[in-house]
Amino acid sequence: MERIPILKMGRFLLVTIQVDMHDQLALALQDDLTSQIARTGARGVLIDISSLEIVDSFIGRVLANIASMSRILDAETVVVGMQPAVAITLVELGLSLPGVRTALNVERGMELLHASLRAAELEEYDGGGEEDDAFGGHDGLS
Amino acid sequence: MAQTAGSTVAEILGADPQALLDSWLQAQLSAPTARTDLITESELRQQSGEFLNLLRNAARGGSLDVQAPEWSQVRELLARVSRGRALQGFSPSETATFVLSLKQPLFARLRSGLAGDPERLMDAVWSATTLLDGLALYTTELFQQSREDVIYRQQQELLELSTPVVKLWEGVVAVPLIGTLDSARTQVVMENLLQRIVETGASMAIIDITGVPTVDTLVAQHLIKTVAAARLMGAECIISGIRPQIAQTIVHLGVELHGASTKATLADAIAMALRVTGWKVVRAEKR
Amino acid sequence: MTVSRSDVRPIRTEAEVVAARQAVRSWAVEMKFSLIDQTKLVTAASELARNALNYGGGGQMRMEILERSPRQGLRLTFEDQGPGIADVEQALRDGFTTGSGMGLGLGGSRRLVDEFEIHSAPGEGTRVTVVKWR
Numbered sequence: 001m002e003r004i005p006i007l008k009m010g011r012f013l014l015v016t017i018q019v020d021m022h023d024q025l026a027l028a029l030q031d032d033l034t035s036q037i038a039r040t041g042a043r044g045v046l047i048d049i050s051s052l053e054i055v056d057s058f059i060g061r062v063l064a065n066i067a068s069m070s071r072i073l074d075a076e077t078v079v080v081g082m083q084p085a086v087a088i089t090l091v092e093l094g095l096s097l098p099g100v101r102t103a104l105n106v107e108r109g110m111e112l113l114h115a116s117l118r119a120a121e122l123e124e125y126d127g128g129g130e131e132d133d134a135f136g137g138h139d140g141l142s
Numbered sequence: 143m144a145q146t147a148g149s150t151v152a153e154i155l156g157a158d159p160q161a162l163l164d165s166w167l168q169a170q171l172s173a174p175t176a177r178t179d180l181i182t183e184s185e186l187r188q189q190s191g192e193f194l195n196l197l198r199n200a201a202r203g204g205s206l207d208v209q210a211p212e213w214s215q216v217r218e219l220l221a222r223v224s225r226g227r228a229l230q231g232f233s234p235s236e237t238a239t240f241v242l243s244l245k246q247p248l249f250a251r252l253r254s255g256l257a258g259d260p261e262r263l264m265d266a267v268w269s270a271t272t273l274l275d276g277l278a279l280y281t282t283e284l285f286q287q288s289r290e291d292v293i294y295r296q297q298q299e300l301l302e303l304s305t306p307v308v309k310l311w312e313g314v315v316a317v318p319l320i321g322t323l324d325s326a327r328t329q330v331v332m333e334n335l336l337q338r339i340v341e342t343g344a345s346m347a348i349i350d351i352t353g354v355p356t357v358d359t360l361v362a363q364h365l366i367k368t369v370a371a372a373r374l375m376g377a378e379c380i381i382s383g384i385r386p387q388i389a390q391t392i393v394h395l396g397v398e399l400h401g402a403s404t405k406a407t408l409a410d411a412i413a414m415a416l417r418v419t420g421w422k423v424v425r426a427e428k429r
Numbered sequence: 430m431t432v433s434r435s436d437v438r439p440i441r442t443e444a445e446v447v448a449a450r451q452a453v454r455s456w457a458v459e460m461k462f463s464l465i466d467q468t469k470l471v472t473a474a475s476e477l478a479r480n481a482l483n484y485g486g487g488g489q490m491r492m493e494i495l496e497r498s499p500r501q502g503l504r505l506t507f508e509d510q511g512p513g514i515a516d517v518e519q520a521l522r523d524g525f526t527t528g529s530g531m532g533l534g535l536g537g538s539r540r541l542v543d544e545f546e547i548h549s550a551p552g553e554g555t556r557v558t559v560v561k562w563r
């Protein structure tokens with residue numbers, strides 16, 4: 001059976017959905033992602049849906065499931081690149097995916113994943129980490 | 143009956159078409175509604191000739207129901223004519239006259255052709271009247287529609303003009319809303335805003351409603367949907383300038399602006415947006 | 430009002446659900462629907478086709494272009510000979526599901542189109558008709 005490829009990038013997994021998925025394919029992705037998180041110990045999942053032309057209640061539910069399952073496995077999920085027409089339609093349909101983190105594009109999504117990983121690690125090791133400027137914090141004026 | 147009447151009309155239209163065209167043109171040009179200032183005689187002759195041809199072909203099919211498929215070419219021509227005239231500045235009655243003025247020459251022909259058969263004459267006149275009235279009505283409807291389209295387009299343009307989405311800063315867009323919001327306008331705002339978020343890569347969007355006197359349920363719901371859609375795309379919204387009265391409405395309506403931050407003034411919203419996107423605004427030292 | 434074009438697509442497999450929504454997309458593009466309206470229509474089609482497959486045991490989608498001069502509409506009719514729905518009112522309510530879904534398909538697709546009609550009775554299958562005008 002065909003599968004959506006999952007890329008490993010450092011401590012994150014990256015998925016780009018480019019085809020109009022039938023339901024089984026979406027469910028297979030959900031399975032593959034959760035088992036890969038468990039196997040690799042990945043701390044974040046980035047799902048790029050910028051080429052998806054629709055998200056219906058089924059795909060929406062799969063995205064929400066991936067987010068909550070990966071959270072249980074200690075990985076953060078970010079969905080990036082949703083098109084305006086898709087977002088408007090999804091909201092009208094009645095799905096606003098409250099449990100899913102989002103970002104405008106892959107770059108922003110990566111920043112988000114890095115930031116939350118750092119925050120989590122700071123908490124885990126209780127301090128120590130250097131102050132950083134991954135968000136383009138332009139200070140130095142004060 | 144319609145069958146015979148249809149073929150009678152086709153027959154009458156088919157005999158010496160040139161003469162019929164001439165007498166019809168004569169009727170059009172001498173009518174008080176003639177607009178020789180807006181359309182040239184040769185253009186009118188061309189339109190009229192084409193119409194007669196198509197009309198004859200369609201009537202040969204036997205059916206005089208102008209909605210039937212064999213009348214599609216006639217309908218298309220009339221659509222073209224009435225759309226053109228709507229844009230050229232003809233009035234509705236001047237436009238309908240194009241079709242209605244054919245009655246006189248057509249009836250004259252029917253009368254002389256069927257003088258010996260009053261019953262057939264009655265039938266033929268009746269069907270010709272119904273037919274031309276139907277076509278004239280159709281013309282008027284299309285004329286009206288063309289006008290409405292123009293108005294609609296202008297309204298849309300106005301809508302877009304009246305809701306400019308501006309890029310305030312790297313990563314921050316804002317839309318100041320002014321005046322009464324209806325549901326159509328809110329929809330346009332919503333679509334424009336989301337589009338601009340993609341174009342500019344903004345992660346913060348400010349919707350300023352300082353200039354909005356009242357908000358009803360529908361508009362409040364549109365605002366909430368906009369906030370939710372923006373969040374799905376990865377951008378956060380701040381609604382600023384909520385008057386006390388609107389705050390009351392929102393609470394009374396029981397709607398929650400979940401996901402949206404609210405700020406009293408546009409300035410507060412800008413400060414917040416800059417802070418969240420990682421900027422710091424500092425007053426330069428006085429010299 | 431006349432129908433100027435029509436076609437019927439089978440909905441017996443998940444692949445056919447995908448094919449059905451792609452057919453709706455291509456007709457909607459040809460009819461020059463705005464991107465947002467295309468997206469709404471395709472999403473509604475996806476919901477109703479999936480329902481016909483999952484609950485109705487498969488069926489078909491009829492596509493029709495309506496001419497109501499000067500407007501054009503796209504009408505989609507989803508039909509199956511499945512068990513039907515006893516309480517349509519309840520099925521339309523957001524959140525109601527007898528499966529593992531979120532119960533958003535019917536209520537949600539009604540919000541995405543201009544006209545929505547459902548005929549269903551136990552033992553008689555289900556027919557849902559939607560229209561979007563442009």
Ligand SMILES: Nc1ncnc2c1ncn2[C@@H]1O[C@H](COP(=O)(O)OP(=O)(O)OP(=O)(O)O)[C@@H](O)[C@H]1O
Nearest residue numbers: 057480484485520526527530531532533534535555
């Ligand atoms: N074609 C059908 N035949 C029989 N029952 C149906 C059909 N379509 C819908 N139903 C019933 O109506 C209920 C609601 O349908 P709806 O599409 O709104 O939600 P869902 O399919 O359960 O979940 P979702 O669509 O959100 O994934 C279904 O659970 C099912 O019981």
Ligand SMILES: [Mg+2]
Nearest residue numbers: 480530534535
């Ligand atoms: Mg469903």
